[in-house]
Amino acid sequence: MSKKKKILVFDDDPDLGIFCKTVLETKGWEVKVFTESFGAREAVEAEKPDLVILDIMMEETDTGIRLARELGEMGVPILLLSAIAQASGAVLDHRDLPVVEVVNKPIEPETLVSKVEAILG
DSSP, rough: OOOEEEEEEOOOOOHHHHHHHHHHHTTTTTEESSSOOTHHHHHHHHHSSSEEESOOSSSSSHHHHHHHHHHHHHOOOOOESSSSSHHHHHOOOTTTSSSSSEEEEOOOOOHHHHHHHHOOO
């Protein structure tokens, strides 16, 4: 039997963390939620996730971007969540970031599942 894929979610909105955990666990993935970015590197090193879902704006407006660069060095796939693009009407150019994709919030459950399935296989 294969081991469950592990996903770490970093988002300062506890409701979004609960949403991700609920939706993704129903599909059989193991999900841990963190509401702050402090200690994220240590959490990734300890948990060895198959995927990190990361909010762009946490403690500061660029926390997620800085964290994506740091975690990207560890080789873990990152799905970046953004409320910025929808609020501003802008498109986030993520070509220089080590992320698989940027997804706008709010995100529908089906969209979240399909994005995660595409990344985890």
